[in-house]
Amino acid sequence: MEKSLHCIVSGKVQGVYFRAFVQEQADSLGLCGWVRNLADGKVEVLVQGAEEAQKALTERLWQGPALARVEHVEANHIDYDKSYPGFAIRG
Template sequence: MSEKKAIKVSVAGRIQGVGYRAFVQQKATKLGLKGYIRNSDGSEVEVIAEGAEDSLEELLELLESGPNRAEIEDVNWEWIEHTGDFIRFSINY
């Protein structure tokens, strides 16, 4: 079994009202990742995701493309410490 990793991602752009959070939750769940996505301010969301490194890298690619109507302007991410605190990938409000 591969070592678990974690990332923190900030995504900016036109991502409100286009199903972006639901899109990310669905994709992260399919990839077997745990964590959350939440709004951080009007045009940004924050993602914390934990899981296998290859799945996290795949999620990063999906975060950069988003669902059809999203317009992603900026994606910033960093590796963070894996905590194992999450039981699933959720949308936090």
């Protein structure tokens, strides 16, 4: 099983099209998984795919869309027992 990348992004990352940005970036890199807003104002991301693509996405998370202000990206590789056919925005 490939490692999944789990990220928590903090800063001004809700209400600025951050989830749509992540989906666009993940799709362009061929990654699967999901992104969702958290109740505390952060955004959670889980991606699966090539390690190089995961690294590229992490770098892009630090940039974010134009209206975002990313303060921190916590990224960890984890074992995840479910695989995803594509990338989705969750509620």
